[in-house]
Amino acid sequence: MGSFIKKDLLVFWRDRKEILAALLLPIALIVILNFAFSGIFNDDQASINLDVAIVQDDDPSAGLERFKETIQEGDFSQAEKATMIEQAASIEPSRLIHDFFNNKGLKEWVNTKELPEKEAKELVDNGELDAIIKIPKGFTYHVSSAIMLNKESEVALTIMAEDQSAEVRALQNIVNSFIDSLNLQFALGSKAESAATEPELPQGGKEVVEGVDTYTISRYFTIAISTLFALFMAQTVALKTVTEKRERVFNRIVLSDSNPLYFLLGKTVSTFILTLLQMVIVFASLQLLLDIFPGKPFAFWLGLMVVMTAFALTVAGLSALFTAMTLNLTNSNAVSGLSTLIIMTLGVLGGSFFPIQGFPEIIQKMGEWTPNGLTQTVLIEWIQFGNADDLLLPIIILIAVFVVCFGIGMSIFPKRGRI
Amino acid sequence: MYPVFMAQWLKDKRKPLFIILLIGLSILATVIFGGSRQNQSSSVTVFATGPNAEEMEQKWTALLNDSSDMEFVITDEEKAREQVREGKSDVAIRLMESDYRLITASDMPNIQFIEQQVHQVFTKEAQLEAAAGTENTMELRNEIEAYLDHPPVKVESQTLSGGELQEYNMGMQLLFGFTLFIVMFTIGFKVNGIAADKVSGVWNRLILSPVSKTGMYAGHLLYSFCAGFVQMLIVFLIFKYVMDYNIGSLPMILVIAAVYTLSTVSLAMLFAGIANTPEKFNMIYPSVISIIPVISGIYMPPGTISNPVLQFIADLFPLTYAVDAMMNVAIFDAGWSDITLSMALMLLIAVLYMGIGINMVERRKG
Numbered sequence: 032m033g034s035f036i037k038k039d040l041l042v043f044w045r046d047r048k049e050i051l052a053a054l055l056l057p058i059a060l061i062v063i064l065n066f067a068f069s070g071i072f073n074d075d076q077a078s079i080n081l082d083v084a085i086v087q088d089d090d091p092s093a094g095l096e097r098f099k100e101t102i103q104e105g106d107f108s109q110a111e112k113a114t115m116i117e118q119a120a121s122i123e124p125s126r127l128i129h130d131f132f133n134n135k136g137l138k139e140w141v142n143t144k145e146l147p148e149k150e151a152k153e154l155v156d157n158g159e160l161d162a163i164i165k166i167p168k169g170f171t172y173h174v175s176s177a178i179m180l181n182k183e184s185e186v187a188l189t190i191m192a193e194d195q196s197a198e199v200r201a202l203q204n205i206v207n208s209f210i211d212s213l214n215l216q217f218a219l220g221s222k223a224e225s226a227a228t229e230p231e232l233p234q235g236g237k238e239v240v241e242g243v244d245t246y247t248i249s250r251y252f253t254i255a256i257s258t259l260f261a262l263f264m265a266q267t268v269a270l271k272t273v274t275e276k277r278e279r280v281f282n283r284i285v286l287s288d289s290n291p292l293y294f295l296l297g298k299t300v301s302t303f304i305l306t307l308l309q310m311v312i313v314f315a316s317l318q319l320l321l322d323i324f325p326g327k328p329f330a331f332w333l334g335l336m337v338v339m340t341a342f343a344l345t346v347a348g349l350s351a352l353f354t355a356m357t358l359n360l361t362n363s364n365a366v367s368g369l370s371t372l373i374i375m376t377l378g379v380l381g382g383s384f385f386p387i388q389g390f391p392e393i394i395q396k397m398g399e400w401t402p403n404g405l406t407q408t409v410l411i412e413w414i415q416f417g418n419a420d421d422l423l424l425p426i427i428i429l430i431a432v433f434v435v436c437f438g439i440g441m442s443i444f445p446k447r448g449r450i
Numbered sequence: 451m452y453p454v455f456m457a458q459w460l461k462d463k464r465k466p467l468f469i470i471l472l473i474g475l476s477i478l479a480t481v482i483f484g485g486s487r488q489n490q491s492s493s494v495t496v497f498a499t500g501p502n503a504e505e506m507e508q509k510w511t512a513l514l515n516d517s518s519d520m521e522f523v524i525t526d527e528e529k530a531r532e533q534v535r536e537g538k539s540d541v542a543i544r545l546m547e548s549d550y551r552l553i554t555a556s557d558m559p560n561i562q563f564i565e566q567q568v569h570q571v572f573t574k575e576a577q578l579e580a581a582a583g584t585e586n587t588m589e590l591r592n593e594i595e596a597y598l599d600h601p602p603v604k605v606e607s608q609t610l611s612g613g614e615l616q617e618y619n620m621g622m623q624l625l626f627g628f629t630l631f632i633v634m635f636t637i638g639f640k641v642n643g644i645a646a647d648k649v650s651g652v653w654n655r656l657i658l659s660p661v662s663k664t665g666m667y668a669g670h671l672l673y674s675f676c677a678g679f680v681q682m683l684i685v686f687l688i689f690k691y692v693m694d695y696n697i698g699s700l701p702m703i704l705v706i707a708a709v710y711t712l713s714t715v716s717l718a719m720l721f722a723g724i725a726n727t728p729e730k731f732n733m734i735y736p737s738v739i740s741i742i743p744v745i746s747g748i749y750m751p752p753g754t755i756s757n758p759v760l761q762f763i764a765d766l767f768p769l770t771y772a773v774d775a776m777m778n779v780a781i782f783d784a785g786w787s788d789i790t791l792s793m794a795l796m797l798l799i800a801v802l803y804m805g806i807g808i809n810m811v812e813r814r815k816g
Contacts, residue, residue, distance in 0.1 A: 046730070048724070048725075048730070048734065049730070049733060049734075052733070052734055052737055052738070056737065056738070056741075060741055060744075060745075063745075063757065063759060063760055063763075064744065064745075064760075066757055066759075124603060152610050155610060156610065163610075174602050174603055177600075177601075177602035177603075178602045183600050184600070184601070184602050184603070184604055186604075187603075187604035187605060187606045188603060188604065188605045188606070189605075189606055189607070189608060190605065190606070190607040190608075191607070191608055191609065191610055192607070192609065192610070193609065193610060194609065195752075196751075196752055199607075200751075203607060204563075204566065206605055207605055208566065208570050210601075210603050210604075210605050211570065211574075212570075212573070212574075213603055214598055214601040214602060214603055215574055215577060215594070215598070216577075217597075217601075217602050217603075218594045218597040218598055218601075219577060219578075219581045219594065221597060232573060232576050233548060233549040233550060233569065233572035233573060233576060234549055235549070235550060235551070235552070235565065235568070235569050235572070236551060236552070237551070237552045237553075237554055237561075237565075238544065238551040238552065238553045238554075256741075259740075260737065263733075263736070263737045266732075266733065266736070267733045270729050270732055270733055271729065273728070273729045273732075274727060274729050277649065277650075362465065362468060363646070363728060363729070363732075364468070364639055364642060364643070364646065364728070364732075365468040367639070367729075367732035367736075368468060368471075368472050368635075368639050369471075371635060371732070371736045372472070372475060374736070375479075375635075375736070375740065376479070378740065379479070384740070384743070384744060384749065385744070385749040385750075394482075412535070415535070416535075
């Protein structure tokens with residue numbers, strides 16, 4: 032049997048394109064995706080960078096003057112007029128907006144500069160700026176009269192952007208929540224008669240589930256993509272059978288003095304070895320390149336290794352199944368189509384392409400039962416809790432899947448006289 | 451060309467099971483995955499503890515659900531914590547009298563967004579209660595709500611030219627993305643017929659026949675084109691007439707689909723050129739193809755992937771252009787002139803890859 036394993040390993044080794052696809056592709060992909068995402072979703076969030084122009088079309092002092100005139104013409108007592116004017120002068124709505132953007136916390140990730148509208152639009156068009164915030168003409172006047180005189184405000188602060196994007200949405204969120212709280216203040220100011228007690232503001236905050244390490248997006252990518260490529264390995268090794276069938280290698284093996292089942296065993300064992308090697312190399316190089324699991328104890332790596340071994344076994348089982356299928360079906364395209372279909376289904380359901388949390392619960396439930404989905408769930412728990420008891424059941428399931436797949440492969444393996 | 455085309459068709463007609471299965475399952479997968487994200491809002495589990503837990507849960511979920519398009523669902527504590535623990539959901543929220551805690555074990559990007567929303571609701575509530583003092587908050591709340599219907603400071607969003615800034619429809623992008631992605635497999639397996647003919651010797655016999663070389667390629671490629679296009683046609687018809695999605699002008703979508711199919715046929719031809727045998731094609735093609743949507747950012751909102759290397763790689767494949775063009779048609783009611791650039795780039799890809807691919811296939815001996 033040793034020679035069969037050697038044969039399959041050699042066949043793999045001699046095709047450098049495949050080695051490239053099996054090793055370099057997942058590593059490169061994870062590294063690239065990691066960089067792409069860490070650019071946006073960093074731990075400290077400071078990495079979103081918004082470049083915003085503030086276009087000041089409003090003239091606050093003229094607006095205030097106009098408001099004063101309206102008040103003077105209005106039907107109020109002298110004292111009322113004085114307080115209203117004083118209040119309006121103290122509000123200065125456009126200054127509130129400027130102050131908000133000059134706030135130190137916000138300045139870290141929103142860069143603002145004041146520009147005339149035309150220039151700002153050009154810059155947004157060129158893609159140098161993300162958006163424009165326009166303080167429209169008459170803003171001071173309208174806001175003041177809305178607050179004091181309960182008039183419907185006719186102008187609105189305008190966010191202008193080329194089209195909707197993550198940056199624009201972030202800006203909209205910031206501005207909307209600021210304006211909402213501002214409006215609420217005005218509302219409270221107008222309604223609450225007495226100066227009430229100081230509000231008990233919520234503290235909020237996160238309660239990270241005790242004693243756990245967080246599951247980051249780079250860890251998600253590492254696990255999802257390495258399990259996906261491990262699944263491809265089953266197909267890669269199994270589909271070599273097509274060539275071996277066409278070139279009559281299989282027939283010669285049948286005529287030789289060895290048990291044909293060794294052929295299947297050779298495929299299975301070599302897939303197991305290759306998959307395990309692939310996963311170990313991928314994890315090791317990512318750990319070295321990106322330091323995905325910093326400061327983890329030896330026990331963690333041991334557990335990871337155990338799970339990977341069990342998963343590699345399952346992949347080997349799949350490979351046995353695909354090999355037996357190839358020997359049974361005459362159409363090689365059908366085999367590869369079918370195996371691709373199986374792998375893609377497993378990949379999508381198991382969340383190897385994208386997190387499946389957003390999908391209906393039934394799909395999530397199915398995903399937990401795919402080998403790659405199960406491996407991912409187990410590894411999430413292992414990363415977070417490092418509880419060895421949690422590993423046992425999934426590993427048994429993975430081994431059981433291997434046994435079942437291998438059993439089916441054995442039973443549909445061509446019997447004597449059928450080749 | 452015609453006899454070669456017919457030969458491919460007859461092969462499938464005599465053994466229709468495989469192609470029907472492939473196309474059928476592709477359509478099924480597209481409809482399930484593409485469609486399942488339509489009109490789906492994400493939900494967050496919440497729970498409260500203590501003697502008047504139920505009351506708190508009712509109060510806060512009502513307020514929270516009012517304020518955003520996320521759905522806040524009451525769950526019991528154990529289940530919520532377990533789901534977070536096992537990574538089935540990213541976050542749960544523990545509600546308290548006037549405060550909250552996010553319970554999370556991960557560092558996923560959407561958590562910050564949820565926190566912001568929740569924080570706003572709680573802050574507003576705290577201020578309301580403080581203002582009301584000992585009085586009933588209900589009355590004050592109604593007054594404030596009425597006031598806020600006509601707020602003094604308003605915000606609006608618009609495009610540079612003053613048009614409406616459309617909310618991006620992520621579900622629609624997934625729908626198109628998935629349809630276009632899955633059809634790549636069907637096309638790939640059909641194009642692989644050329645390599646299969648070569649190793650089985652059929653190709654050599656065809657060379658000796660009166661059929662021209664161009665005709666041989668054209669027959670195969672046209673058949674692959676038809677298989678891919680028919681699949682997409684069925685999917686789009688289902689979306690439009692059975693599931694009633696608003697996918698925009700159907701003729702335009704179909705023209706984009708046709709151009710995309712053409713460039714995908716070329717792409718598959720390039721892969722056939724790189725791989726020597728049909729088996730190698732079957733190994734390399736699916737593993738490369740399946741990561742294209744990830745790189746192109748089809749699964750994520752636009753702008754998520756801003757890395758220049760990734761963008762460059764994505765630009766090498768027709769998927770981005772096609773999804774872009776289709777989104778423009780479906781959401782922004784784009785006209786022909788708006789999608790010309792995408793179409794031109796897809797055609798360029800088609801010409802380039804086809805040229806390189808056929809060249810590589812031809813250069814190989816035997």
